[in-house]
Amino acid sequence: xxxxxxxxxxxxxxxxxxxxxxxxxxxxxxxxxxxxxxxxxxxxxxxxxxxxxxxxxxxxxxxxxxxxxxxxxxxxxxxxxxxxxxxxxxxxxxxxxxxxxxxxxxxxxxxxxxxxxxxxxxxxxxxxxxxxxxxxxxxxxxxxxxxxxxxxxxxxxxxxxxxxxxxxxxxxxxxxxxxxxxxxxxxxx
Numbered sequence: 001x002x003x004x005x006x007x008x009x010x011x012x013x014x015x016x017x018x019x020x021x022x023x024x025x026x027x028x029x030x031x032x033x034x035x036x037x038x039x040x041x042x043x044x045x046x047x048x049x050x051x052x053x054x055x056x057x058x059x060x061x062x063x064x065x066x067x068x069x070x071x072x073x074x075x076x077x078x079x080x081x082x083x084x085x086x087x088x089x090x091x092x093x094x095x096x097x098x099x100x101x102x103x104x105x106x107x108x109x110x111x112x113x114x115x116x117x118x119x120x121x122x123x124x125x126x127x128x129x130x131x132x133x134x135x136x137x138x139x140x141x142x143x144x145x146x147x148x149x150x151x152x153x154x155x156x157x158x159x160x161x162x163x164x165x166x167x168x169x170x171x172x173x174x175x176x177x178x179x180x181x182x183x184x185x186x187x188x189x
Contacts, residue, residue: 001068001083001155002112013065024063028073031116031164031181040072040079040160043095046138050080054093054136057082061091066114068152070159073115081156085149094141097133099157102126111155111165118180121173123165125154 068083082091105127128146
């Protein structure tokens with residue numbers, strides 16, 4: 001997930017960081033890649049393959065300067081995502097996450113996505129959620145989240161189910177976003 005600017009956290013990047021960001025984004029699947037609409041499978045083994053996937057996601061998330069990244073966004077159909085509940089902490093990896101509980105209270109705010117570059121649209125989400133998962137070693141994890149961390153976790157959970165912010169916005173915002181995402185014809189003289 002990107003922040004409300006639509007691309008990445010609002011930090012000004014030096015030229016080297018900007019180059020790393022562009023390289024990372026080149027490895028993140030972009031709409032309309034069909035893998036973004038596919039449902040991820042449960043992780044059955046907490047092994048070296050999983051550790052390598054999490055390490056790759058962490059590097060891409062940092063370099064892309066994002067707030068969250070799901071395995072499906074790099075073409076891996078496994079139920080794994082990383083997110084930054086706090087910008088001052090390391091990314092939190094969650095394996096086989098599920099929404100255990102969502103508050104009745106819902107909030108609408110703008111969201112961007114690393115797989116939908118340049119798109120910023122309103123999305124309504126639960127204000128508070130409880131996420132149950134395991135960590136990379138297979139230990140049970142239960143997170144009580146609210147505000148931005150809750151929004152990021154719900155966004156990444158959606159990715160694991162093949163759901164995009166385009167599916168959760170207003171019809172008007174969806175039309176505008178799809179117009180931005182539509183390839184523009186190149187005129188050659």
